[in-house]
Amino acid sequence: MIIKKFIANDFKGALKQAKKEMGSDAIILHTSKVRRGGIFSFLFSPQVEITVAVDESLQVNSDRLRKPVSSTAVSSTAAAAEPNRPVFSPQDANPGAQAIAQSAPGELLQELQTMKNLINDVKVKIYEVEQIKGISGEVQAFYETLINNQVEKELALKIINRVESRLPKDSKGDELWVRDLCLHTVQEYINNIKPIELQREQKGALVFMVGPTGVGKTTTIAKLAANMSFLEGKEVALITLDTYRVSAAQQLRTFAEIIGIPISVVFNPQDLGEAIKQYQEKDIIFVDTAGRSPYKDEHMEELQDFIEAANPDEIILVLSVTTDSSDLINIYQQFNLIGVDKIIFTKLDESCNYGRILNTVYHIRKPIAYLTTGQSVPDDIEVPDTLELARALLREGGAI
Ligand SMILES: Nc1nc2c(ncn2[C@@H]2O[C@H](COP(=O)(O)OP(=O)(O)OP(=O)(O)O)[C@@H](O)[C@H]2O)c(=O)[nH]1
Numbered sequence: 076m077i078i079k080k081f082i083a084n085d086f087k088g089a090l091k092q093a094k095k096e097m098g099s100d101a102i103i104l105h106t107s108k109v110r111r112g113g114i115f116s117f118l119f120s121p122q123v124e125i126t127v128a129v130d131e132s133l134q135v136n137s138d139r140l141r142k143p144v145s146s147t148a149v150s151s152t153a154a155a156a157e158p159n160r161p162v163f164s165p166q167d168a169n170p171g172a173q174a175i176a177q178s179a180p181g182e183l184l185q186e187l188q189t190m191k192n193l194i195n196d197v198k199v200k201i202y203e204v205e206q207i208k209g210i211s212g213e214v215q216a217f218y219e220t221l222i223n224n225q226v227e228k229e230l231a232l233k234i235i236n237r238v239e240s241r242l243p244k245d246s247k248g249d250e251l252w253v254r255d256l257c258l259h260t261v262q263e264y265i266n267n268i269k270p271i272e273l274q275r276e277q278k279g280a281l282v283f284m285v286g287p288t289g290v291g292k293t294t295t296i297a298k299l300a301a302n303m304s305f306l307e308g309k310e311v312a313l314i315t316l317d318t319y320r321v322s323a324a325q326q327l328r329t330f331a332e333i334i335g336i337p338i339s340v341v342f343n344p345q346d347l348g349e350a351i352k353q354y355q356e357k358d359i360i361f362v363d364t365a366g367r368s369p370y371k372d373e374h375m376e377e378l379q380d381f382i383e384a385a386n387p388d389e390i391i392l393v394l395s396v397t398t399d400s401s402d403l404i405n406i407y408q409q410f411n412l413i414g415v416d417k418i419i420f421t422k423l424d425e426s427c428n429y430g431r432i433l434n435t436v437y438h439i440r441k442p443i444a445y446l447t448t449g450q451s452v453p454d455d456i457e458v459p460d461t462l463e464l465a466r467a468l469l470r471e472g473g474a475i
């Protein structure tokens with residue numbers, strides 16, 4: 076395998092150079108923006124650098140007319156890519172190897188671990204390269220952007236494979252076509268949007284807001300209650316089960332007073348039924364729960380007791396996008412033991428990692444109800460616009 080870097084003023088130029096020198100089987104491994112050197116570098120916009128790989132055996136077999144690749148090409152992962160050649164053989168060892176052998180066992184183990192990780196990285200990269208082989212350059216560039224926006228590799232590969240299979244042959248080099256198709260395909264993965272919808276004749280709709288500590292449950296209830304009350308003219312009531320901290324119940328009480336809606340503080344499941352009955356004529360009752368660790372059985376059992384006593388119409392799990400994808404999925408799985416109908420993602424203003432939203436909904440397959448984008452009540456909440464979200468996922472730096 077031969078790996079080489081190409082720099083040009085834009086992606087198209089770099090890709091053209093790469094294709095010319097490396098052939099059309101070349102695969103883009105990485106795309107980045109680089110600044111020119113020199114004291115006046117700030118006067119110029121950054122250039123685009125692409126790292127491209129080509130499988131030599133494939134080159135010889137499939138395109139005999141192609142010009143030979145220049146001898147300056149970097150051939151760093153070549154050994155790993157050849158199946159019959161050991162990835163690390165004594166002959167290849169650098170002069171430092173003997174010194175390593177003489178060092179303390181702890182250091183040696185650490186060195187071995189580093190090598191193991193390196194080999195693993197190379198294996199993953201080769202798998203990735205195998206997967207995107209044959210995919211047109213423009214689509215590969217979107218793969219890089221998805222990865223940079225924290226979309227999982229497996230999912231990003233799925234998306235670009237779907238795009239490639241839909242791309243008409245005569246549109247392969249057409250950047251606008253490819254972009255539209257990518258947008259449309261990403262949108263398909265995030266199109267399950269279900270905000271709270273109250274039926275005209277329905278009264279006393281009961282909505283529980285659950286989730287880990289500090290994700291924004293109380294603030295989100297305040298935003299929804301205010302918007303439903305002021306903008307939609309709905310009758311709203313609040314119940315809080317968060318009696319662990321004096322300030323918690325007070326926080327929601329203050330919002331309720333400002334909005335001008337009733338609120339009850341409930342201490343145990345037995346009293347919850349009474350409170351709900353009291354608000355049966357309201358259009359909607361929001362129940363705020365205490366932020367609990369999803370990994371503590373006693374916390375989840377307590378929440379379950381409240382939910383069994385109330386039998387809510389909807390349980391909405393509130394998740395913050397400042398949490399890692401794998402944690403988001405684990406948290407969901409724990410709360411889903413009680414039952415989760417929808418998700419609200421909060422704090423989009425604090426993170427550009429929208430890939431986490433895509434990863435999470437891809438794995439859990441539950442609808443998104445709302446996104447929240449700041450601390451302001453009631454403004455910083457919205458029903459997701461899937462096109463905007465897809466655009467953010469396909470944009471370098473990703474902000475909506
Ligand atoms: N930046 C940002 N901050 C938010 C957002 N939503 C809530 N917050 C802030 O996050 C902090 C915690 O919000 P709460 O609403 O108290 O969170 P909670 O989930 O009710 O917390 P507990 O009840 O303690 O579990 C507060 O400072 C909120 O202002 C958001 O969309 N963006």
Ligand SMILES: [Mg+2]
Binds near residue numbers: 364
């Ligand atoms: Mg709270």
